[in-house]
Amino acid sequence: MxxxxxxxxxxxxxxxxxxxxxxxxxxxxxPGTGGTGTGPVQGVQLFGAGAQPSFSPPGAACVGDCVGAQLRLEPEAVELASACLRFTRAGSWSTDAAGLALVEGSLETQGRDGRQTQPATLRLQFNGAADVATSVTATLTDARGVVLLGPVTLGRQAAAGVTAACTP
Missing domain, CATH: 1.20.5 (Single alpha-helices involved in coiled-coils or other helix-helix interfaces)
Known part of the structure; x- marks a missing residue:
């Protein structure tokens, strides 16, 4: 009926x-729309300059250069590590139409007073779509907007860890 x-x-x-x-x-x-899809990259994307650092900050104070900086991008995670700091973001992130990503996360540093964690923002400017970009310019700032690292240009690395030159 x-x-x-x-x-x-x-x-x-x-x-x-x-x-x-x-x-x-x-x-x-x-991807790339800011939604909960697969994000602006597929799989693991590596960008770096100099020798690859360990992801545990050493006991020395930060020199502030880009030697050993490595950026690891995944659809649901971002990690930037240098000799003296480690920035992490667990969760989705996106880029705008110009290839810019403003990623809020946590910054871990090692100083005389031990390890400290604080909120920070990582600004990533890709030279094309994030999934196929050959380089990215990274700038790390604290909650007040003070630049902690960068701007530094990081080149794409192969999965085996081939490194690229640093351009401050």
Whole structure:
């Protein structure tokens, strides 16, 4: 028995409209759109300058250069490490149309008073789409906007850890 208040053509039109809205809504969550899709990169992307650092800050004070800086990007994580600091973000992140990402996370430093953690922002400017960019300029700032590292240009690294030159 059919519903006399809803003709068959109206039900089909409503179903088609609902399907179209669902498809458009899912497309808005795709890579690089700021949604909860796969993010601006697929898999692990590495960028670096100089020798690869360990991700545990040493006991020495920070020199502030880019030697040994490495950036690790994943769809749901960002990590920047140098000889004296480690920035991490667990969770989604995105880039805008110009290839800029402002990533808020935690900064861990090692000083005379031991390890300290504070909020920080990592500004990443890619020279193209993040997934295929050959370099990224990174600037790390504390909660007050004071530059802690950078701007430094990091080159794409192969998965085996081939390093690139540093451009301050």
């Amino acid at each position: 059919t519903n006399p208040l809803a003709p068959d053509w109206a039900r089909r039109a409503l179903a088609a409209l609902a399907t179209a809205l669902l498809v458009l809504g899912l497309a808005a969550c795709g």
